[in-house]
Amino acid sequence: MTGAATKILTVFEEVIGVPLPVRVRCWDGSExxxxxxxxxxxxxxRRALRRVLYSPNELGLARAYVSGDLDVDGDIFALLDVPDLVTRLGENRLSALPLRSLxxxxxxxxxxxxxxxPPSPPSIEMRRKRGKRHSKSRDSATVSHHYDVGxxxxxxxxxxxxxxxxxxxxxxxxxxxxxQYAKLDLICRKLDLKPGMRLLDxxxxxxxxALHAAQNYGVDVVGVSLSxxxxxxxxxxxxDAGLxxxxxxRVQDYRDVDDGPYDAISSIGMSEHVGLANLPVYTAKLFDLLAPQGRLLNHAIAAVKSLSDNVDDGRSFIDRYIFPDGExxxxxxxxxxLELSGFETRDSEALRExxxxxxxxxxxxxRENWDASVLQVGAPRVRTWLLYLAASALGFEEPHRLTIHQVLAVKPGDRGASGMARSRSSWYRSIEVPQIETGPRVD
Structure with missing residues (x-):
C-alpha cells in the first residue's frame, strides 16, 4: 500500500510542474x-493538507509552515530554490490544472x-484591514503589525x-x-551632507x-516613523550617544511633517509602504519640504516588471504576514x-546583488539565534521571518524578479542650479569603516 508521502509528493510535482528535489515525510511514518x-x-x-486545499497557492503552504503543521528540516534555500517555485505557487496552479488532474x-x-x-489561520496573520487603503490610520496599523513585535x-x-x-x-x-555602515555613508555622500544642514529621515x-549622519557629518536630524x-x-x-x-x-506620518525647509531628505526602505495611488502625494510632499537645491535619496525595492495589477489580492503570504498594503x-x-512633482532625477544605482x-x-x-528568538516572539513569528527572508534572498538573486535602487533627485534652485559635482568620484572614495561589533546583541 502506497504511503501518504508518495501520494503527496506526486500531487505537488504535478501542481508545480517540475520534479521536487526534497524528501517528504508524513504523519504515518512514510517517506x-x-x-x-x-x-x-x-x-x-492532515491539517497541513487542509490548509493547502483551502488556499491552493503560496498562502496555504505558508500557513501550514507558520502554524507548525508542516516543518522544513535542512536547507530551506534548497526547497525555495526549486525553479520558479514561488512564482508557480503564486499563480494558483492547482485551480489551473486540467479537470482530470484536479x-x-x-x-x-x-x-x-x-x-x-478550513483550519483557522495562525494568530499572527493580518486579515481584516480597516479604513481606506493608505489612509493615515490604516498605514499606522499596518506598520505596527510589522514593526511593533519587539x-x-x-x-x-x-x-x-x-x-x-x-x-x-x-x-x-x-x-x-x-x-550597513558603508550603505549609510554612501547615502550621506550622495546627499552631500555638511555640518549645520538639516536632514529629514x-x-x-x-x-x-540619523545617528550616522549626526555623528559623522555634523547635521541636525529629524527622524519620523509610525512605529x-x-x-x-x-x-x-x-x-545614549549624547545627541x-x-x-x-517623532512618531509622525510623513504627510504631517510641516517644519521645513530641509537641506536633504533620506527615505530608506519606506516608500514601499506608500502605494502607487499615493506616490504623487509622497513626492510632492517631500519636494515642498526641501530647500532649493536640496537633495532627496529614495532607497527602495523595485519590481523588474509591473506588479501593480496584482496589488493586494489578499491571497499572498507577503500581504497577510509581512507588509500589509505594501506595493x-x-x-x-x-x-x-518625482519628475512630475518638480524634481530633477540625477542618479539611480541598482543594488540587487x-x-x-x-x-x-x-x-x-x-538561525544562530533561533531559540532566543522563539522565546521573544514565539515560533510562528520566527518561522514567518525565516520564510520571508530566505524567499526574498532568492528573489534578489534572480535577475528578472526584484531589484532595489537608490534614486537621487534634486529640487532645482535659481536658474535650475542643482549644486551637483561633475562626477560621482567623491561618492565612491575608499570608505574607512571603523571597528564594529559583529553579530547580534544577545545578553
Whole structure:
C-alpha cells in the first residue's frame, strides 16, 4: 500500500510542474523523494493538507509552515530554490490544472483525510484591514503589525547596526555591520551632507541613519516613523550617544511633517509602504519640504516588471504576514512621480546583488539565534521571518524578479542650479569603516 508521502509528493510535482528535489515525510511514518535531499519536508498532520486545499497557492503552504503543521528540516534555500517555485505557487496552479488532474488531486487529498472545515489561520496573520487603503490610520496599523513585535527580536537578526534595509558590499566589506555602515555613508555622500544642514529621515526605523549622519557629518536630524517601538528605541540610542540636542525622533506620518525647509531628505526602505495611488502625494510632499537645491535619496525595492495589477489580492503570504498594503513598483513609476512633482532625477544605482547578500546574512543571524528568538516572539513569528527572508534572498538573486535602487533627485534652485559635482568620484572614495561589533546583541 502506497504511503501518504508518495501520494503527496506526486500531487505537488504535478501542481508545480517540475520534479521536487526534497524528501517528504508524513504523519504515518512514510517517506518519499531523494534520501540525500538537502531539504526535508515533514507533514506533521492532515491539517497541513487542509490548509493547502483551502488556499491552493503560496498562502496555504505558508500557513501550514507558520502554524507548525508542516516543518522544513535542512536547507530551506534548497526547497525555495526549486525553479520558479514561488512564482508557480503564486499563480494558483492547482485551480489551473486540467479537470482530470484536479479531480485526481482532490481525490488524493480526500483519501488522505484532508476533509473538514478550513483550519483557522495562525494568530499572527493580518486579515481584516480597516479604513481606506493608505489612509493615515490604516498605514499606522499596518506598520505596527510589522514593526511593533519587539525590538529585541529585530536585534537577533539585524545585529548591532539595527538597519532593516539593503547593505552596501563593495570590495573589502565582508561583514553585515560593515556593509550597513558603508550603505549609510554612501547615502550621506550622495546627499552631500555638511555640518549645520538639516536632514529629514523619513521612515527612520531604529535611528541608525540619523545617528550616522549626526555623528559623522555634523547635521541636525529629524527622524519620523509610525512605529512606536522603533521610536522609543531610537530615542534611547540618541540619548545614549549624547545627541538629543541634534536629533529629534517623532512618531509622525510623513504627510504631517510641516517644519521645513530641509537641506536633504533620506527615505530608506519606506516608500514601499506608500502605494502607487499615493506616490504623487509622497513626492510632492517631500519636494515642498526641501530647500532649493536640496537633495532627496529614495532607497527602495523595485519590481523588474509591473506588479501593480496584482496589488493586494489578499491571497499572498507577503500581504497577510509581512507588509500589509505594501506595493513594489517599477522604478519608472517612482521616477515619473518625482519628475512630475518638480524634481530633477540625477542618479539611480541598482543594488540587487547587495540585497541578496544582506538577506542571507539576516537568515544566518536568525538561525544562530533561533531559540532566543522563539522565546521573544514565539515560533510562528520566527518561522514567518525565516520564510520571508530566505524567499526574498532568492528573489534578489534572480535577475528578472526584484531589484532595489537608490534614486537621487534634486529640487532645482535659481536658474535650475542643482549644486551637483561633475562626477560621482567623491561618492565612491575608499570608505574607512571603523571597528564594529559583529553579530547580534544577545545578553
Amino acid at each position: 518519499a523523494g531523494p534520501p540525500d535531499a538537502a531539504a526535508r519536508v515533514h507533514f506533521r498532520n 479531480v485526481r488531486a482532490a481525490g488524493t487529498f480526500a483519501g488522505l483525510g484532508a476533509v473538514g472545515p 525590538n529585541r527580536f529585530y536585534e537577533m537578526f539585524l545585529g548591532p547596526s539595527m538597519v532593516y534595509s539593503c547593505g552596501y558590499w563593495p570590495g573589502g566589506v565582508e561583514s553585515l555591520e560593515a556593509a 523619513v521612515g527612520c526605523g531604529w535611528g541608525s541613519m 512606536n517601538e522603533q521610536v522609543e528605541y531610537a530615542k534611547g540610542r540618541v540619548a 538629543a540636542d541634534r536629533i529629534e525622533i 513594489i513598483l517599477p522604478l519608472s513609476k517612482t521616477i515619473d512621480a 547587495h540585497y541578496a547578500l544582506t538577506l542571507r546574512a539576516w537568515v544566518q543571524n536568525l
